[in-house]
Amino acid sequence: MWDKIKDFSSEFFVTGDPLILGAQVSIGLTLVAIVFTLTYFKKWRWLWTEWLTSVDHKKIGIMYIIASILMLFRGGVDALLMRVQLAAPELEFLHADHYNAIFTTHGVIMILFMAMPLMFGLFNIVVPLQIGARDVAFPFLNSLSFWMFFFGAMLFNVSFIIGGSPDAGWLAYPPLSELSGSPGVGQDFYIWGIQISGIGSLATGINFVVTILKMRAPGMKLMQMPMFSWSVLSSCVTIMFAFPILTVTLFLLFLDRYLGAHFFTLDGGGNPMMYINLIWMWGHPEVYIVILPAFGIFSEIVATFSKKKLFGYKSMVFALMSISFFSFFTWAHHFFTMGSGANVNAFFAITTMIIAIPTGVKVFNWLFTMYRGKLSFPTPMLWTIAFIPCFVVGGMTGVLLSVAPADFQFHNSYFLIAHFHQVLIGGVVFGYFAGLYYWWPKMFGFRLHEGLGKWAFWFWNIGFYVCFMPQYALGLMGMTRRFNEYDFDMGWQPLNVVSTVGAFLMGLAFIFQVWQIAHSIKFFKKETSGDAWDGRTLEWSIPSPAPMYNFARLPQVTSQDDWWEKKQRRLRGEAELPEVAAAEQAPLEPIHMPRNSGIPFIMSFSWFVAGFGFVWDWKWMIVVGLAGVIISMLARSFSYNTDYYIPVDEVERTEAAARGAH
């Protein structure tokens, strides 16, 4: 009996690596600490009723952001471990297997479990406020999306200590990711973690498309919508058409591994190249999915801190929408070297170059918005200013890579690594940081400490260039990705040391950000105006943090940058426009709101159980998990008490309390 348990646990838990043992111990201690704290302060009920079951888009947004910051920490530690290993030739720090696992999890976590949820968090917090809505179109589905993401991400992360991490690269190319190449359970954790969270992403995409098309405040035409909301629309349209491809591709890989199908095997009529073809049909739109909202954030920030209307609004909308269209026609540039022939490569090289044009349009729009504006440079604007040159260089190296014949030299070298980190860090990460700093006062009702924010900003920026500029050179010197060792006589060491130093500078920058948040909470000072930056769009017209129903009366919108125009009319002492005045003086009405529900949490947890069962092929666990999913669906189908009205006097009280602070 005892031997059996020992056998099982040696297969079940990852053992034999001091680093992982340390992680296991610290995860265990953290869990104990969390449970203890919640019990000691009697916060379990509060956690369940206020957060876990919440369908409020603002709370869901905050939960997304917390989860993504934790994932940023894990992905960042992975990155630092890799940089340590590469700092010297033939270092015995991470062995090949461990190194493979770490670069795989670093990629998956940073894209799918850091960038995506941070993006969804900002969608959730900002979009309904910005378009003058009281929630998203489907609040229950929104909560379900979050929990599907969360449990998918947890299923993926659990592989680190249970069963072993996936180690076939972040996109898991077969034949390596097939049963023949990866017999362990790591690859199954990969498939189920991504599948479960992918359903959540797809649902969020649908949710926000409907919210934006159907729930704008009265009077707000599509062409008067704030640019961030436009970018969310373009990103979500791309999600709706790209994510099903990912789901199907990974499902086919699952069939190969679980049922012995031959879609991507080398024998039995399969073709691994087909997987690469299919996965990049999702993978390429995916990078635009994460960058488009960052473009929207920069557009908001540039206009706000230049005190000018965004230059070229229509061209910006056109650029965003055309990028989401063209993003579906460039996928083969990820595998020019596959040998599809000159015609295929020429076609995809040209589409790749074409898609650089709308991005260039946007850069000029931001520059012209700043031109002759009344500029100020708080942290959100600093990130925006830093983004422009960084992204331009990253985009240029992308155009170099798009030249198919030259790509045969660059392919899978550190030149490519430097390129995509430059657009993803310089574009996506800088963008979401800018957005976090910009909307932080709206989310929590207090400002972040500017001084510490500037330290973090400079460490991030200097660290970024120190880390990645040498990698372009290393790529041209012949260093390829995914090697954990190189020889002394390659001459790569000096630049690798520089690069590692840069990575640690970015690690320091992260510590500054944590310090900044902690410091700002400790010296909490309420931001009472609700309009922290003298903003232009509707979210700044309500108190911070927004009351649960957002708008006591739905605003009547008459122009682009409606809140700014209204403030200008007040400054000039003009009478309010008749339709706006009528909307503002209308009597309060009871507000229709969705009820909180525990079903999304339970259903997603059931998916987690089912996924875990599939990973280990424990039939009873699969049955239990899927039964939970079906029961949750039935429970939702037969629950009729899903909404309620907030009475007028409660709205009046809340408004008086929020506005009383003025």
Next chain:
Amino acid sequence: MANHNAHSGHGGHEGGHGSMKSYVIGFVLSIVLTIIPLVAVMNDMFSKQVTTVLILVMAILQFAVQLLFFMHIRDEKKPRFNLIALIFGLVIMLTIVAGSIWIMTYNAVAT
């Protein structure tokens, strides 16, 4: 959810829901379009190539029948978001299928 005026009930106002007659026609058509390829395959009526083309044609017609009689694509009010989404979806689908065939032609391992 909470935007009352923007939220026009659950389909109640989005055009009618079709008449009994149109549902019956749609139902009969979809069954006929299913039976034709089934019969053709079961009885080996045509060569392989003709059968493939026949199945594809029937599938496309079936798709149209579903959209016209059950999804009410004609009754949509302006702006026609559903129609736009459908056309975009078809373009993407065509890209995926044709693009994959084109790319993979050069990578066939065995035939």
